[in-house]
Amino acid sequence: MKTRITELLGTEAPIIQGGMAWVAEWHLAAAVSNAGGLGIIGAASAPAEIVREQVRKVKELTDKPFGVNIMLLNPNAPEVAKVVIEEGVQVVTTGAGSPAKFMADWKAAGVKVIPVVASVAMAVMMERAGADAVVAEGAEAGGHIGSTNTMSLVPQVVDAVKIPVIAAGGIADGRGMAAAFMLGAEGVQMGTRFVAAEESIVHENFKNKLCKATDIDSVVTGLSTGHPIRVLRNKMTKEYLKLEQEGAPFEELEKLTLGSLRKAVMDGDIDNGSLMSGQIAGMIKEVKSCKDIISGIVSDAEKLLKI
Ligand SMILES: Cc1cc2nc3c(=O)[nH]c(=O)nc-3n(C[C@H](O)[C@H](O)[C@H](O)COP(=O)(O)O)c2cc1C
Numbered sequence: 001m002k003t004r005i006t007e008l009l010g011t012e013a014p015i016i017q018g019g020m021a022w023v024a025e026w027h028l029a030a031a032v033s034n035a036g037g038l039g040i041i042g043a044a045s046a047p048a049e050i051v052r053e054q055v056r057k058v059k060e061l062t063d064k065p066f067g068v069n070i071m072l073l074n075p076n077a078p079e080v081a082k083v084v085i086e087e088g089v090q091v092v093t094t095g096a097g098s099p100a101k102f103m104a105d106w107k108a109a110g111v112k113v114i115p116v117v118a119s120v121a122m123a124v125m126m127e128r129a130g131a132d133a134v135v136a137e138g139a140e141a142g143g144h145i146g147s148t149n150t151m152s153l154v155p156q157v158v159d160a161v162k163i164p165v166i167a168a169g170g171i172a173d174g175r176g177m178a179a180a181f182m183l184g185a186e187g188v189q190m191g192t193r194f195v196a197a198e199e200s201i202v203h204e205n206f207k208n209k210l211c212k213a214t215d216i217d218s219v220v221t222g223l224s225t226g227h228p229i230r231v232l233r234n235k236m237t238k239e240y241l242k243l244e245q246e247g248a249p250f251e252e253l254e255k256l257t258l259g260s261l262r263k264a265v266m267d268g269d270i271d272n273g274s275l276m277s278g279q280i281a282g283m284i285k286e287v288k289s290c291k292d293i294i295s296g297i298v299s300d301a302e303k304l305l306k307i
Contacts, residue, residue, distance in 0.1 A: 001298055001307060004164040005187030008112055008132055009091060010065045012036035013298050015177075016114075016135070016166060017290075018191035019043070019069020019093055020143065020276075022265040023202055026054045030061035031199035031290040036298075039066040040093060048079035055087045067091030067114075072099060085109040093135060093189075095144070100129040114166070116189075118146025123157045123165075131163060135189050138169030142192045142278035145169075145220065145230050151183070158184030172280040174300020181305055192278040198289045203268030206275055207287055209234075215282035221257070225250050232275035236260060 005014040015037035017024065021044030029039030039062075041054045051068065058066050068089050070080050073096040081102040084092055091112045092099070099106075099115055106113050107130060115126040116135040123134045136157040138150025146153075150169040158165050167180035168189035177188050194200060196207050209232060219237050222228045224244045231237055240256050257274060264273025288296075301307075 001302060003186035005133060005166060008164065009038050009187075011038050013294055014166075014187035015294055015297065016040065016067075016093070016187060016189040017194045018141075018143075018168060018189050019067075019095070020191055020195070021045070021071075022261050023195055023200055024069065025201060026057035026061070028194060028197060028200045028290070029054075029066050030058045031197065032194065032294070033058070033062045033064040033066045035289075035291040035294040036064075037290070037294050038091060039064075040069050040091075041066070042069045043074075043076070043080045044069075044071055045074050045076065046080075048076055048083045051080050052083045052087060055083070055089055059087075065090045067093055067112075069093045069095065069116075070099075071095050072097035078102075081105070084111060098125065098129060099131075103130045116168070117157070118148065118153070120153075120156050120160045123161050127161045127163050133164045133166060133187075134161065135166045135168050136185070137189070138167075139220075139230075140170030140279040141168055142195070142218070142230050142281075143276045145228050147228075150180070154180060154183040154185050170278060170280045172283055172297075174297050174302075174304060176280070177297050177301035178304035181301070192281055193284060193293055194290070195277060196284050196287050197293060198287055202265050205268030205270045206264050206273070209270050209275060210277055210281050211285055211287065213277065213281040213284075215279065218277055218279050218281060222253070225253060229274070229276065230278060232277050232281065234273075234275060235271040236274065 013036045017032040019040045019042035024042035032039035112132045117123045139145045154167045164186040166187040167185035172193040260274035263269040
């Protein structure tokens, strides 16, 4: 399956594993890259030296390309941006802001830059700033989201930019990938599907909850704070949404979510943790290896697209 994305990334398949705080660490990133996709280390709020260690561990396990996801609002972002160059990381995906101020250094070092966007305006801005491609992420996705759904967002972004577009949000099988390609995407990014990968370090309680979820089991918290996040419904979201409805101040809401993704991923606390997952969780019924996930999706998509 060759597209401008496989050419750009040097991967076999045009499939990216989304950068995911706590979830996307070296085991998962290396497994995805070894399976022919692009594994990504989610830097999130980790100190730069921890990210460097993660990068080195991935390099020990694979000689295939992989990337780092940097959340630009994070105070550590400038240091992580340097680590990426020093360690020869081939690809950076960015979230939460514009990577413009790092662009010249990354380009000079040959790093491919792929911002994650949730609107046409942001995609156009990123193209002008020198991005090599964009991930257009619809509101079906797990984690922090925008407001437009994948079905509407992807073709509008494709029409607005010349660089290749990677679709994200609600994709977890060959049908989703084929549909994204019909909308003009040349690659897909998946998060939720890889949470339930054999190689993901996510606690089995979280994986089991995800595999039992139905189509309507995700909710969006944080709409009132301007930071909407899609997670699976649980005790924490029930309390959070009640407080939001009552107009609770940001500080009170934050108390409920501080460290909550860690609780879900590392401790398996499915009541109080933040079970970040997309709407497609309802379709994911079993934990599979990255190799089975990627080869299954590619072969099904190829049949549907008659490649
Ligand atoms: C548990 C979890 C954590 C995430 N954390 C991040 C993150 O730190 N940075 C980021 O850019 N996207 C993050 N995302 C979004 C993913 O990278 C990806 O774009 C998204 O999951 C795609 O939609 P899907 O969940 O429907 O596959 C996260 C998603 C999940 C499920």
